[in-house]
Amino acid sequence: MTQISIAATTDVHGFLDEGLAIIPTVLEVVTADLLMDNGDFFVGSPFAAYSYDQKMISPLVTVANDLAYDVMIPGNHDLDFGLAWLQRQVSELKADYICANLKDISGTPIFPAYTIKSVKGVKVAIIGLMTAAFNQLCSRKVAEEVVVENPFVALQDVLEHLNNEESYDLVIVSYHGGLTNDPETGATWFYPSMEDQAYQLMEAFPEINSLICGHQHFTNTGIHPHQTAFLQVGTRAHYFGLQRFKVYEDHTEIIENRLLNLRNQAIDYPLGPERTMYQSWLQQNVTLSNIQSWIEHRYPADGYLLDFSARTLGEFSAELSAPFPLSYYYLPGKEIPSVSDQVLAFDPDHFYSIVAITGRLPQTRLREGVLLPLFDEIIKHTAY
Incomplete structure (x- = not known):
């Protein structure tokens, strides 16, 4: 038996001072084997806009590297400044940047569909997915550059590939989309929407051990009846998702699945001279x-x-x-x-x-x- 821990943020949107800076301190107390971000990390705040306007490589890339994220995925807003801009940021990123259903206009995947991380001898397969409603959310210019394909089809293809070509012990899906149903009871919260299909993904793929989602800026935790641990981690690093599993040779047990409130502990991120330049830009x-x-x-x-x-x-x-x-x-x-x-x-x-x-x-x-x-x-x- 091996114990594996996963930590996650989502929809940070470049807000640095509302919880993100406390993460290293939190990780000294609640250790995590893998740190993930579920998309919309690089775009969506005045500081992110400053970074786009003034820098070839956003200071948020340095932030992600300093925090030692292991895996990140794109959210819909991460493409607001165009595909070339995002690819330039990712080129300097130390984390694996993955997404199974984001393609260019020729149908070629832009980023790897998945990554496999070896943790304490356990092979953890992490698959990235974006909301199927992307074309409704992006600008026309971006819609001319990329397409987001059906996440169910993309996930099925990746799982078939993993089963045939790879060896893995734990499956995590990082999905930049939200929820329309209670993840535990299935009770309907909102009208069905292709924008928010986290519950439907858990229903369709019982082999998933963990599903991290976001997009709606809500917070939710739960365990689906298929024994899929589920987290929706809010926004702006106000919350920090934590999951722990016991991985045996023939099965996996969920031993922890919760959100930690970081907002009450928020401190300013140590930006140094960059903060002064940013404040001058705002003026x-x-x-x-x-x-x-x-x-x-x-x-x-x-x-x-x-x-x-x-x-x-x-x-x-x-x-x-x-x-x-x-x-x-x-x-x-x-x-x-x-x-x-x-x-x-x-x-x-x-x-x-x-x-x-x-x-x-x-x-x-x-x-x-x-x-x-x-x-x-x-x-x-x-x-x-």
């Missing part, structure tokens, strides 16, 4: 008319209620509400309020499509939230 002035022009070009509508007040990049970032910073509303002219000095000539009884800051207009008139990393897009297109 750059923004021109709100440029931001509004970019939004109007990207999101056609009859009118816009974009009463941002930010003067700097830092203030603009703080004004945005993720993940839906903007929304489409449909309402009569008489319900559209005036915005600062803007003069809007609307017929009181005619209905208009309005793009506004989310929450600016009545929820009863909401048509669609715009799922958009607006700050990242403004930085990427130098639209400030």
Whole structure:
């Protein structure tokens, strides 16, 4: 019998000071044989945007290397700055970076589908998967570069390959997607969605010993009736997933499956001079008319209620509400309020499509939230 321990984060999004910096201290107490990240590590915070804007290789790569991650997978946002950018970051990464269902437009895998880690003589097979809804979540430019194939088909192919060509003792699936069902009872929480199929993967593949998921920024733990240990590890390193198994020659036992709260112990990550450069970058002035022009070009509508007040990049970032910073509303002219000095000539009884800051207009008139990393897009297109 050999005891194996797995630790995991997910959806860190480049937030360094909300739990990530305490991980080395935690690992001195609760040792882990493998440290994994379940995707969306490199993109999604002001610091991540600074890193894209100012550096060829993101300082977050150095962070991942210093923390000694063993295995990482891509999340949908890790491709927000394009495939070439992500590949450049991965080229400097010490961790194995894997994904079985991410392909280029020719159908060629971009990263290895899996990795096998030998831990205390136990062979641990780790398979990476991304959400099947990726094409609905990425920009058109990224959709022209990559495709995410059916995770069920990809996982079946990898498992068949492992069974025929490899030797392994433990199977971990790292899936950047979420949940629609209670992992233990199967009770439905949300409508079925190709975006979030963690429960369905556990149902379909009873040979999985562990499934790590994320994407929704929720926290969940459980043990599926197939004896699959399941963790959903929140976001921003507020939580740290920990699993322990006893691996015998003929079976595996789950002995621990829990989340550790890191947020209450959060300390600033030791960035050195990089932090000063980042803070100076945040103090750059923004021109709100440029931001509004970019939004109007990207999101056609009859009118816009974009009463941002930010003067700097830092203030603009703080004004945005993720993940839906903007929304489409449909309402009569008489319900559209005036915005600062803007003069809007609307017929009181005619209905208009309005793009506004989310929450600016009545929820009863909401048509669609715009799922958009607006700050990242403004930085990427130098639209400030």
